[in-house]
Amino acid sequence: MNSTGGNPPSLAVSIGGLTLKNPVMPASGTFGYGEEYAPFADLNRLGAVVTKGISLLPRTGNPPPRIMESPAGMLNAVGLQNVGVRAFVSEKLPYLKQFDVPVIANIFGEAVDEYAAVAEILSRAGGVHALEVNISCPNVKKGGIAFGARPESAAEVTAAVRGSTDLPVIVKLTPNVTDIVEIALASESAGAHALSLINTLLGMSIDVERRVPHLANVTGGLSGPAVRPVAVRMVWQVAGRVKVPVIGVGGIVDAASALEFLIAGARAVQVGTGQFVNPGTTLDVIDGIEAYLHRHGMKGVQDLIGSLQCNFA
Numbered sequence: 001m002n003s004t005g006g007n008p009p010s011l012a013v014s015i016g017g018l019t020l021k022n023p024v025m026p027a028s029g030t031f032g033y034g035e036e037y038a039p040f041a042d043l044n045r046l047g048a049v050v051t052k053g054i055s056l057l058p059r060t061g062n063p064p065p066r067i068m069e070s071p072a073g074m075l076n077a078v079g080l081q082n083v084g085v086r087a088f089v090s091e092k093l094p095y096l097k098q099f100d101v102p103v104i105a106n107i108f109g110e111a112v113d114e115y116a117a118v119a120e121i122l123s124r125a126g127g128v129h130a131l132e133v134n135i136s137c138p139n140v141k142k143g144g145i146a147f148g149a150r151p152e153s154a155a156e157v158t159a160a161v162r163g164s165t166d167l168p169v170i171v172k173l174t175p176n177v178t179d180i181v182e183i184a185l186a187s188e189s190a191g192a193h194a195l196s197l198i199n200t201l202l203g204m205s206i207d208v209e210r211r212v213p214h215l216a217n218v219t220g221g222l223s224g225p226a227v228r229p230v231a232v233r234m235v236w237q238v239a240g241r242v243k244v245p246v247i248g249v250g251g252i253v254d255a256a257s258a259l260e261f262l263i264a265g266a267r268a269v270q271v272g273t274g275q276f277v278n279p280g281t282t283l284d285v286i287d288g289i290e291a292y293l294h295r296h297g298m299k300g301v302q303d304l305i306g307s308l309q310c311n312f313a
């Protein structure tokens with residue numbers, strides 16, 4: 001018998017007023033709008049579904065090649081290809097609404113007004129439970145990382161989205177900055193209910209025989225296990241400084257890697273590239289966290305969050 005008295009540990013967490021039955025969700029852009037994954041992973045078991053980034057108008061993204069395998073990860077320069085917010089509402093959202101799982105819509109704009117317009121349309125649509133504001137994509141010329149790289153513009157986008165929605169606003173940060181804590185604090189001050197980090201790290205790969213870049217976009221975003229130590233470090237730094245919940249993303253492929261983020265201070269986690277190897281990764285992570293809590297006699301995931309012992313002095 002452990003200290004839970006035989007009761008199953010609670011996996012529930014709350015993010016900006018939204019209660020999730022467990023802290024595990026897919027990362028934006030690696031799960032489409034859910035349909036492709038439904039045969040492999042019961043969507044009802046997820047803490048939430050996070051959609052592919054949605055913009056005001058449809059986007060075709062960057063020309064191919066736009067994906068490249070790299071050691072312990074991948075480089076992508078998809079360039080935020082998506083159906084646009086109106087088609088999302090009429091064609092994709094009805095599918096997601098049939099599941100008993102909160103929908104977090106990841107949004108993106110080329111200008112501050114566009115972020116606000118997308119937020120407003122999604123808030124009125126019904127069936128979207130929170131917005132994740134991508135100010136961190138490295139693969140587009142306008143918007144994306146341009147907003148996430150400076151505290152002033154991060155705050156401006158956050159405030160504009162907050163002003164156009166009643167939904168919880170999660171701001172997604174880029175690791176491609178000198179000090180992620182200052183961007184996190186600026187977003188929090190501007191009204192973010194939660195922060196997710198990290199997006200991809202800017203990278204590049206070269207075909208040495210042809211002496212050309214592997215990606216048509218030349219540079220791309222690095223994701224997968226290769227980025228995990230950077231993500232864990234940034235989550236730990238940010239969670240120690242902000243009051244709002246942090247969602248950890250970057251290189252999670254199993255329960256052990258998700259646990260690193262929770263112990264570092266993340267209240268929830270997202271699984272991205274790991275799903276391309278095993279589309280059931282999110283479910284394995286949920287089961288593995290539960291087994292860990294049992295094994296350590298913890299009442300719930302709350303006992304784990306931010307439980308890092310860091311006294312090596």
Ligand SMILES: Cc1cc2nc3c(=O)[nH]c(=O)nc-3n(C[C@H](O)[C@H](O)[C@H](O)COP(=O)(O)O)c2cc1C
Binds near residue numbers: 029076106
């Ligand atoms: C193919 C691909 C597409 C992505 N598209 C988006 C996107 O639309 N919006 C976004 O905020 N992040 C996007 N990301 C970033 C992921 O959500 C995640 O932050 C990043 O990949 C790190 O996590 P991972 O190592 O588990 O993949 C994308 C990543 C990949 C690999």
